[in-house]
Amino acid sequence: xxxxxYHHGDLSQQAHQQALATLREQxxxxxxxxxxxxxxxxxxxxxxxxxxxxxxxxxxxxxxxFQALRQRLLAVNQQDSRKALIGIGLAYVxxxxxxxxxxxxxxxxxxxxxxxxxxxxxxxxxxxxxxxxTVANGQQRGYLKAAPLSLLTAAAWSLVHxxxxxTIDGHLPGPDSEPQLAAGITALLLDGSVERTTNKExxx
Amino acid sequence: xxxxxYHHGDLSQQAHQQALATLREQxxxxxxxxxxxxxxxxxxxxxxxxxxxxxxxxxxxxxxxFQALRQRLLAVNQQDSRKALIGIGLAYVxxxxxxxxxxxxxxxxxxxxxxxxxxxxxxxxxxxxxxxxTVANGQQRGYLKAAPLSLLTAAAWSLVHxxxxxTIDGHLPGPDSEPQLAAGITALLLDGSVERTTNKExxx
DNA sequence: TGCCAATGTTAACGCCGTTAACTTCGGCAA
DNA sequence: TTGCCGAAGTTAACGGCGTTAACATTGGCA
Numbered sequence: 032x033x034x035x036x037y038h039h040g041d042l043s044q045q046a047h048q049q050a051l052a053t054l055r056e057q058x059x060x061x062x063x064x065x066x067x068x069x070x071x072x073x074x075x076x077x078x079x080x081x082x083x084x085x086x087x088x089x090x091x092x093x094x095x096x097f098q099a100l101r102q103r104l105l106a107v108n109q110q111d112s113r114k115a116l117i118g119i120g121l122a123y124v125x126x127x128x129x130x131x132x133x134x135x136x137x138x139x140x141x142x143x144x145x146x147x148x149x150x151x152x153x154x155x156x157x158x159x160x161x162x163x164x165t166v167a168n169g170q171q172r173g174y175l176k177a178a179p180l181s182l183l184t185a186a187a188w189s190l191v192h193x194x195x196x197x198t199i200d201g202h203l204p205g206p207d208s209e210p211q212l213a214a215g216i217t218a219l220l221l222d223g224s225v226e227r228t229t230n231k232e233x234x235x
Numbered sequence: 236x237x238x239x240x241y242h243h244g245d246l247s248q249q250a251h252q253q254a255l256a257t258l259r260e261q262x263x264x265x266x267x268x269x270x271x272x273x274x275x276x277x278x279x280x281x282x283x284x285x286x287x288x289x290x291x292x293x294x295x296x297x298x299x300x301f302q303a304l305r306q307r308l309l310a311v312n313q314q315d316s317r318k319a320l321i322g323i324g325l326a327y328v329x330x331x332x333x334x335x336x337x338x339x340x341x342x343x344x345x346x347x348x349x350x351x352x353x354x355x356x357x358x359x360x361x362x363x364x365x366x367x368x369t370v371a372n373g374q375q376r377g378y379l380k381a382a383p384l385s386l387l388t389a390a391a392w393s394l395v396h397x398x399x400x401x402t403i404d405g406h407l408p409g410p411d412s413e414p415q416l417a418a419g420i421t422a423l424l425l426d427g428s429v430e431r432t433t434n435k436e437x438x439x
Numbered sequence: 440t441g442c443c444a445a446t447g448t449t450a451a452c453g454c455c456g457t458t459a460a461c462t463t464c465g466g467c468a469a
Numbered sequence: 470t471t472g473c474c475g476a477a478g479t480t481a482a483c484g485g486c487g488t489t490a491a492c493a494t495t496g497g498c499a
Contacts, residue, residue, distance in 0.1 A: 042477085042478090063454085063455065063456085064455085064456065064457090065454075065455060065456075066454095066455090073478080073479095074478075074479060074480075075455095075456085075457085076457080076458080076459095076478085076479075076480090077477070077478055077479080079456095079457075079458085080476075080477055080478075081477090084456075084457075085455095085456065085457095113429075135343070135344055138400065138404065139339070139343060140339055140400070140403065140404040145404065145405040145406075155406075159406075173430055174429060174430060175428050175429060175430060176427075176428055176429065176430050177430070178419075178423070178428075181408070182416065182419050182420065182423070183423070183428060185398070185401070185407055185416060185420060186394070186419075186420040186423045186424070186428065187428075188397065188401060188406075189393075189394050189395075189397035189398035189401055189420060190390070190393050190394050190397055190424075191393075191397070192397035192400060192401060193392065193393035193394055193395070193396035193397025193398070193399075193400065194389070194393035194397070195397075196342065196344070196396060196397065196400060197389070197392060197393055197396060199344065200342065200344040200349065201349040202349075202359070202363075202392075203389055204385070212386065212389060215382075215386050215390075216386065216389060216390040216393060219382070219386070219387070219390045219424065220390070220394075220423065220424055220427070220428055221427060221428050221429050222427045222429060223380075223424070223425060223426045223427025223428075224379050224380055224382070224387060224390065224391075224424055224425050224427075225317075225378060225379060225380065225425050225426060226377055226378060226379060226380050226381070246446085246447090267485080267486065267487085268486085268487065268488090269485075269486060269487075270485090270486090277447080277448095278447075278448055278449075279486095279487085279488085280447085280448075280449090280488080280489080280490095281446070281447055281448080283487095283488075283489085284445075284446055284447075285446095288487075288488075289486095289487065289488095
């Protein structure tokens with residue numbers, strides 16, 4: 032169907048783009064189908080030809096977010112296991128820093144209950160898979176402990192996810208020191224936090 | 236001011252309680268001032284005598300959430316440094332599991348931009364302080380590395396926060412195995428994830 | 440006792456998501 | 470070439486929301 036005065040011709044794509052722009056600038060709470068339609072010079076119900084409801088539109092945005100995150104994690108691709116793991120952590124946090132509102136939508140949990148949008152779940156899983164593969168690889172090479180893969184992966188994911196969330200919410204020191212912080216924290220998970228010279232606790 | 240047919244007498248308190256109940260059951264998105272007023276048998280604008288707007292009400296809920304979290308962290312109080320640290324982690328994740336919707340409100344970041352509600356920032360800081368004190372204590376006793384306190388604390392907080400978020404959003408295995416997972420992950424941050432026997436990476 | 444500040448009320452504005460019923464129009468079948 | 474049908478738009482409407490303005494009630498203090 033081609034472009035006409037009546038038929039818009041590319042509404043789905045443009046709605047996605049415009050909604051993404053609004054999300055980036057003002058967060059998902061600012062996304063309204065009516066305002067979106069207004070900006071696109073179209074009536075509000077027209078959007079319902081392309082999205083079942085507001086939540087479906089948000090789900091599409093989240094899906095593209097997971098795909099972008101996955102690409103950034105795949106781009107790390109270091110040979111050395113330690114560098115690969117720290118690189119993944121840095122890339123993850125950098126994504127959250129660059130796209131805070133998108134990241135919040137993806138992981139907010141407020142919208143989009145798990146299981147409501149299968150394609151969304153699948154996109155999230157695909158991004159997670161990159162992290163898990165990196166951990167598994169480090170383990171196969173003997174760099175990481177022989178602990179259960181699910182445990183190591185959950186630890187790594189929890190760490191970078193928590194750091195991302197705290198960073199974009201301003202709970203941690205300014206963004207200038209953020210890369211060092213991320214690298215230092217990742218290193219802590221790798222090397223441990225306990226003082227190795229004294230395994231026993233000294234008496235107080 | 237006493238209870239009357241006209242004057243409710245305890246609206247502020249009851250609104251808080253009712254909103255908290257709705258939050259627990261359906262999340263903050265389901266909290267509406269009009270519905271709240273209806274449930275309390277009062278007109279909607281009456282609530283504006285006690286809360287500047289919807290966001291202020293949510294801020295109050297979040298504040299009480301941080302206070303509850305702080306109490307649960309304070310209740311750990313183990314002598315042994317390692318047990319104290321793991322105990323804090325378990326308590327933190329347990330709180331999130333018990334109050335998922337409240338936890339999301341507290342850390343969602345979607346509502347309540349940092350700095351908008353000073354008392355909220357202060358309540359969050361007070362909860363964070365318990366974690367930092369525990370870390371500092373472990374460090375002073377020589378159990379933890381002599382790394383910068385802010386780094387160690389950020390790592391611990393990131394880990395438990397990320398684990399909490401992933402847990403309540405259903406990204407990790409069922410809640411039955413959750414305590415073991417939390418304990419195992421916390422132990423990983425303490426002891427490290429790398430295989431100690433081989434510090435060098437073997438050639439592939 | 441009278442008044443004032445606190446705490447309620449109704450009415451209204453403009454926004455929102457969503458649905459129903461109708462219109463336009465591109466492209467394919469006869 | 471024509472006719473029609475389904476995709477993709479339209480307007481109108483419903484009910485809900487946050488919020489404000491203007492007004493009403495009333496408890497307690499001077």
